[in-house]
Amino acid sequence: MNPSTRPERKSRTSLRARSLAIGALVLLAAGSVTLQAARDRHYSQTATEARLMYLQSPGVADRLALEYDALAADVYWIRAVLHYGGDRLKDPGAGRYELLAPLLDLTTSLDPLFQIAYRFGAIFLAEPPPGGPGRIDLAERLLLKGMAASPDRWQYPHDLGFIHYWQAQDHKTAAEWFRRASLLPNAPEWLGPLAAGMLARGGDRQASRQLLMRILEDAEHHWLRQSATRWLRQLDALDRMDQLDAMLARYRAQLGPPASWVDLIRAGWIPGVPVDPTGYPFELNATWSTTRLSPDSPLTPLPEELRR
């Protein structure tokens, strides 16, 4: 053998070995992915719903987090958002939201200055099903915890007032919370007159609309703007239902009770099936000749106190 060709041959052998190794690597990687996909197809594991919390005690969580408590609070905050969002996207009525309160409690214990966690938590904890668990008591407890951590923030008593006004429909307690909020530093000027007006007039729709418009104007967060828009649409729906009910009463008096909207359309009273501000058709209660919201409408349920 010619000695001069030896290094060349060695290099060729090494190149071949490397190519073989790379080829084997690609083949094995492709095989691994294919096997994984085949296993998922034929022997898929039963998915277990991870609706549990390993840490229940805020005190223990705070200790375990050492100096990373703010980051741990972020993790629990993301879990709270995902839990709420996940349950909200389920079929109406299927959402349980049972972890929302403990997750928010852990978040706010790990980071007591986490303002959005108190505000988001309280609004959505108080939201009646299917949009939330309807736990006004837990919402109140969370906001009181926020007030204890930051007594100078007007937003917490304001939110307490709002929850008492809109969800609990207790305008006297609401007015008291709005009054307390108005006394805190940097509180908007409209809070004081709002509290006084609410005490004088009670919870009428006009006062509600004024309050919601203020919330919409001042809302710093996208989710709060979205909620305020929804609440305003609920008021619009109530107004529209009042108009329709008045028309139905006139129809009933002149032509007898209508069986469906079709009777009114045929009589030329309405151009088509009336819809709520989200586009869902109103339902007609043929027995009482009254209008009601579709159970599928995102505006369900309407605040009963304001349906007068």
Place this chain on the structure above:
Amino acid sequence: MSLAAVCHIGVHVFKESVRDRVLYNVVLFAALLMGSSFLIGQLTAGQDVKIIKDLGLAAISLFGLFIAIFIGIGLVSKEVEKRSIYALLSKPVRRHELIAGKFAGLALTLAINIGIMAAVYFAILAYYGATELENVRGAWEAPAADPRLLIAIFFMYLQLLIVTAIALFFSTFTSPLLAAAFSLGLWIAGHFSADLKAFDQVVDAPAASALGRMLYYALPNLSAFDVKSLVVHGQQVPAGLAAINTAAAGTYIGVLLIASALIFSRRDFK
């Protein structure tokens, strides 16, 4: 003590850490922060800047901790294991200068690492602040690239210098594995030391509460250096706390370095 000798050793320790690719963690840090900032926006209901701030501060602290412990524990013991200590001590360098130089070198490594990570952190936050809508920025508790974050980073650096001194102290008389375990243990205990002060409220024995109080003053109170949560929410850190923390860190490090030098000077390498 010869300052020139200390500086010489310090620069050498820094060069060695660069050779050991310690600065690679900066790339990892930047990738982590940039990657997470894109993901976080989708999940956090408007709290992305707060979470990026928290994540960045936690990452700087964790990366710094790993550097402080895992390089600190090898500063002396590695020289002994490799027997390069004989060559070092045959030079006109006294043992306490070697300890001071090793500490200064790792302090420099940490300062440069944290400095670069802080620059990347502020660049990402500034980008975030500049590209966000005006009304969204108005909803933030504090600006994105808030200068107050620098206070938290400075406190973190002080805390890491204490950890470095602890690791160096253990490195002078025990194996790297044990030194790592002890240093990590002290770092964890340092976050609970405030509980020791209130030991008398949970234990009725005066001796036990006296021991708890003694340990409280002996252990470093590392939780006092943690102001991350405050600055992220845009709250002021009292100027007095900055002065006390700096002085406390200085004295604690001084005690540890003198103890390390004393132990090291009595070691027999025959």
